[in-house]
Amino acid sequence: MELADIAIKFGLIIVIFLIxxxxxxxxxxAERKIAAFFQDRVGPNRAGPFGILQPMADxxxxxxxxxxxxxxxxxxxxxVGPSLAIMTACIGSAVIPWxxxxxxxxxxxxxxxxxxxxxxxxxFGVVSLGVYGxxxxxxxxxNKYSLLGAIRAASQNISYEISMGLSIIxxxxxxxxxxxxxxAQQQHGWHWNVLYQPLGFLLFIVCAFAETNRxxxxxxxxxxxxxxxxxxxxxxxKLGFYLFAEYINMFISSAxxxxxxxxxxxxxxxxxxxxxxxPVWGPLFGTFVxxxxxxxxxxxxxWVRWTIPRFRYDQLMDxxxxxxxxxxxxxxxxxxxxxxxxx
Amino acid sequence: xxxxxxxxxxxxxxxxxxxxxxxxxxxVKGLSITLKHFFKKPVTIKYPEEKREFSENFRGMHSxxxxxxxxxxxxxxxxxxxxxxxxxxxxxxxxxxxxxxxxYREEKYAAVYEINMLRCIFCGLCxxxxxxxxxxxxxxxxxxxxxxxxxxxxxxxxxxxxxxx
Numbered sequence: 001m002e003l004a005d006i007a008i009k010f011g012l013i014i015v016i017f018l019i020x021x022x023x024x025x026x027x028x029x030a031e032r033k034i035a036a037f038f039q040d041r042v043g044p045n046r047a048g049p050f051g052i053l054q055p056m057a058d059x060x061x062x063x064x065x066x067x068x069x070x071x072x073x074x075x076x077x078x079x080v081g082p083s084l085a086i087m088t089a090c091i092g093s094a095v096i097p098w099x100x101x102x103x104x105x106x107x108x109x110x111x112x113x114x115x116x117x118x119x120x121x122x123x124f125g126v127v128s129l130g131v132y133g134x135x136x137x138x139x140x141x142x143n144k145y146s147l148l149g150a151i152r153a154a155s156q157n158i159s160y161e162i163s164m165g166l167s168i169i170x171x172x173x174x175x176x177x178x179x180x181x182x183x184a185q186q187q188h189g190w191h192w193n194v195l196y197q198p199l200g201f202l203l204f205i206v207c208a209f210a211e212t213n214r215x216x217x218x219x220x221x222x223x224x225x226x227x228x229x230x231x232x233x234x235x236x237x238k239l240g241f242y243l244f245a246e247y248i249n250m251f252i253s254s255a256x257x258x259x260x261x262x263x264x265x266x267x268x269x270x271x272x273x274x275x276x277x278x279p280v281w282g283p284l285f286g287t288f289v290x291x292x293x294x295x296x297x298x299x300x301x302x303w304v305r306w307t308i309p310r311f312r313y314d315q316l317m318d319x320x321x322x323x324x325x326x327x328x329x330x331x332x333x334x335x336x337x338x339x340x341x342x343x
Numbered sequence: 344x345x346x347x348x349x350x351x352x353x354x355x356x357x358x359x360x361x362x363x364x365x366x367x368x369x370x371v372k373g374l375s376i377t378l379k380h381f382f383k384k385p386v387t388i389k390y391p392e393e394k395r396e397f398s399e400n401f402r403g404m405h406s407x408x409x410x411x412x413x414x415x416x417x418x419x420x421x422x423x424x425x426x427x428x429x430x431x432x433x434x435x436x437x438x439x440x441x442x443x444x445x446x447y448r449e450e451k452y453a454a455v456y457e458i459n460m461l462r463c464i465f466c467g468l469c470x471x472x473x474x475x476x477x478x479x480x481x482x483x484x485x486x487x488x489x490x491x492x493x494x495x496x497x498x499x500x501x502x503x504x505x506x507x508x
Binding site: 038041042045303304308 | 373374377378383384385386387389
């Protein structure tokens, strides 16, 4: 590998990292603003024009708060918890194809950090690692509410990972590959997977809500029952990391959904636009389209938050085990039959 | 047992049909309702910059009125203090000297007139009690402050501005 290639890869990683941090930061602002609009309010509007400096103010506040480690907490694990949460949230973006390859001169730059041939498996690995951050943090706090929140989070994530995996299997039967880059390529020209796998997409999005601990599946941190859930004992930027990780997770899962089901960076009239804009701006416009899709999903996450109330815990388990898993299996069988008949 | 009002209605609980049990149409309906609110105009009034319009009979800060020649109407009879259920008003009377006829309408006037705005309940009884039409609660909301003593308003804040200056 040439030095220039390494530099380009490194630059790409930094850019993606920064973009996901900025998006997570402004997701907090968007969440508050969108929540306000859904409730006929105005939302934050004091820090800067329309309140756009609000995330900075929140961040400064988080950093300046007192750092508290409870006397009976396990010191090391208490710090590992939020670090793990934010780390697993950030590394998920490595396999997402952000766009077609950009050609500058004779150098082809892929807009994907790494196109490993088991991209989906990697995503699943990262997602299941994410629960460790919550679990360790809740356990190390030495607080019953935290522990209950952590247990809830763990059991919820494990139950919904199963149906998520099963819904993906049906998708893999259609695409025939685990590489996210190839899946995105295959959807070129209206072959969006959501048209072939509507039920699979529905299952996947429900599970994505559960995996990111968003309403209606925000039981690990439901204030009314568990004080603050697994992050009850956390203060300062360690709390900030947990909250931040949730927003990064939301961004990454939106990106995964857009890539797997909604065509990724593909859009109607892509070939025409590609010729028009040239080899650099064409693919970058695709990236822009992908981000629009991601923002639409993030908006949907927030929209659902202000529409659907939280599940009761037994209802959550009922939905996960008795509804989603059978549906996912039925989806696999159906997909199998259709594929066999069409061949 | 027969009901007294004869308005009893027999409710029947129908089993949910497939779409109701699937829960998804209900979610879509809910989403559409919240989306409608998304595009509604916010009801918020951004207070310090915008002010809600007061009703015509809103009772705000008191003002001590002047007559058409610009003289203070108050004669320090003390009826407002007597009528005040919160005992917020206090005053000291003074006698008008020669040459002050253009300042005070009556021979007796209020040398000190104080209202404790923390005690005042804005009932408007002082307004009703006043025989000289000297006090009206036609002002704005009482502004906030840091110290209790700053809420005792004297004549400097209460008396209406002179007519022509």
